[in-house]
Amino acid sequence: MAMALGAAAAREQICAALTAIDAAHQVLRETSSDLVGNDFRVEVAERLEFQDRINRGLMYRIFGELADPPDGNGSIAAVRAALWKRLRITPREITRRCRLAARIRGRRSLTGADIAPELPALAAAVESGAVGEDHIRAVCQAVDVLPAVVPPAEITAAEQALVEHATRVDSGVVAKLGQRIVDHLNPDGLFSDQDRARRRGLTLGRQGPDGMSKLSGLLDPQARAYFEAVAAAVRPGRHLPDGPEERDERSPAQRCHDALKLGMATAISSGKLGTHRGHPVTVVVATTLAELNQAAHAAIDPAIAMPPPAHTGGGSRLPMRDLIAMAANTICYLAVFDDHTKRPLYLGRQKRIATAEQRLICYARDRGCTQPNCLAPGYHCEVHHANPWARGGHTNANNLYFACGPHHTDTTDGHQQTIVTTTGRLGWTDGTTPPHINHAHHPEELLHGNPDPPDDEAA
Numbered sequence: 001m002a003m004a005l006g007a008a009a010a011r012e013q014i015c016a017a018l019t020a021i022d023a024a025h026q027v028l029r030e031t032s033s034d035l036v037g038n039d040f041r042v043e044v045a046e047r048l049e050f051q052d053r054i055n056r057g058l059m060y061r062i063f064g065e066l067a068d069p070p071d072g073n074g075s076i077a078a079v080r081a082a083l084w085k086r087l088r089i090t091p092r093e094i095t096r097r098c099r100l101a102a103r104i105r106g107r108r109s110l111t112g113a114d115i116a117p118e119l120p121a122l123a124a125a126v127e128s129g130a131v132g133e134d135h136i137r138a139v140c141q142a143v144d145v146l147p148a149v150v151p152p153a154e155i156t157a158a159e160q161a162l163v164e165h166a167t168r169v170d171s172g173v174v175a176k177l178g179q180r181i182v183d184h185l186n187p188d189g190l191f192s193d194q195d196r197a198r199r200r201g202l203t204l205g206r207q208g209p210d211g212m213s214k215l216s217g218l219l220d221p222q223a224r225a226y227f228e229a230v231a232a233a234v235r236p237g238r239h240l241p242d243g244p245e246e247r248d249e250r251s252p253a254q255r256c257h258d259a260l261k262l263g264m265a266t267a268i269s270s271g272k273l274g275t276h277r278g279h280p281v282t283v284v285v286a287t288t289l290a291e292l293n294q295a296a297h298a299a300i301d302p303a304i305a306m307p308p309p310a311h312t313g314g315g316s317r318l319p320m321r322d323l324i325a326m327a328a329n330t331i332c333y334l335a336v337f338d339d340h341t342k343r344p345l346y347l348g349r350q351k352r353i354a355t356a357e358q359r360l361i362c363y364a365r366d367r368g369c370t371q372p373n374c375l376a377p378g379y380h381c382e383v384h385h386a387n388p389w390a391r392g393g394h395t396n397a398n399n400l401y402f403a404c405g406p407h408h409t410d411t412t413d414g415h416q417q418t419i420v421t422t423t424g425r426l427g428w429t430d431g432t433t434p435p436h437i438n439h440a441h442h443p444e445e446l447l448h449g450n451p452d453p454p455d456d457e458a459a
């Protein structure tokens with residue numbers, strides 16, 4: 001258990017220990033291991049692995065304390081932003097570490113009594129450096145698939161057995177043992193509604209270079225029933241992608257895919273999904289007049305090249321041929337922009353709504369959050385006034401930019417200032433550096449020389 005010290009003494013002791021480790025690392029880096037022999041190298045590898053695990057244990061302790069400080073309340077949003085910036089780890093990894101830390105960390109209740117961690121055996125093994133990241137994953141996966149009917153004492157026994165093995169064998173063996181324990185504790189595969197609700201989930205993978213995306217996950221029985229019904233409608237010869245004259249040569253898997261697409265397209269065109277930030281829920285695709293024109297000609301003349309893909313509000317690429325097909329079915333919200341002014345020339349079939357039009361300009365120009373290096377796509381963004389209302393800003397398209405929720409908050413609480421650059425983009429600064437624009441949604445800008453040309457700086 002950690003030693004109790006006053007704040008100043010604790011900070012001093014922690015800094016001194018970290019400095020000593022840095023100094024020792026420096027010695028290790030500078031000492032040649034060319035002549036030490038392989039027996040010795042194995043020993044060194046073992047000790048490095050152990051130290052790495054000790055380090056992870058300390059990291060989880062700090063993440064647990066950051067997320068739920070024992071010495072008061074902090075703003076978790078500010079902490080997450082600081083971790084993202086200084087550790088350069090993804091928001092998803094920050095969430096993962098905080099969640100795991102919460103499961104392996106003891107806490108003090110309001111009455112002052114100690115509350116044991118959810119996974120006490122794993123907690124002790126992580127703290128002592130006995131297990132690594134892959135062991136932790138294997139133990140958690142096995143425990144997490146146990147249904148709610150398994151009594152808590154059995155779950156604790158399973159956790160103890162797995163952790164005990166994790167200190168002696170590799171994580172692959174632990175994962176197999178975990179599967180056997182699960183089969184043993186739940187031989188009939190009994191799952192309650194609560195288990196199913198906990199395990200349901202779909203993950204849409206990254207869009208590949210070919211434009212395709214992997215979908216994986218578990219459907220609950222209701223979702224499967226809907227899916228089956230739509231899949232039955234897409235039986236051979238029905239709902240063919242290129243019309244009824246075509247011969248149906250689709251595989252069952254391809255018809256299943258088309259059923260999912262049909263179900264979602266029908267849901268969107270029903271108009272019953274409500275509104276999202278001022279737009280009826282729909283697919284937003286932004287392109288320019290020149291590219292649309294080129295695509296229309298390319299569709300009938302093979303000598304003309306297809307322009308590059310358009311961008312959806314979700315941050316994905318949509319080939320122009322698909323865009324034209326979707327627009328013909330009135331499902332998608334096509335926004336066409338003038339090539340130079342980025343002003344909308346055509347706004348689909350939707351009634352013109354001031355706020356919707358302004359968002360569309362942001363989709364075309366910003367594509368996503370404008371804060372440098374933020375990857376949040378347009379669907380996740382709020383509209384930010386470059387000149388805040390308080391200082392006389394107007395709801396004018398030249399004055400409105402995309403910012404995701406957390407980054408929008410950074411501007412309203414004064415952590416960040418924004419300035420419109422001479423190129424009409426939004427520059428961000430914390431006041432200590434010149435304003436920078438976000439190139440993350442404009443990869444073409446990252447590839448051509450200086451990623452932040454002086455032209456981008458504030459006027």
Ligand SMILES: [Zn+2]
Nearest residue numbers: 369374404407
């Ligand atoms: Zn952002």
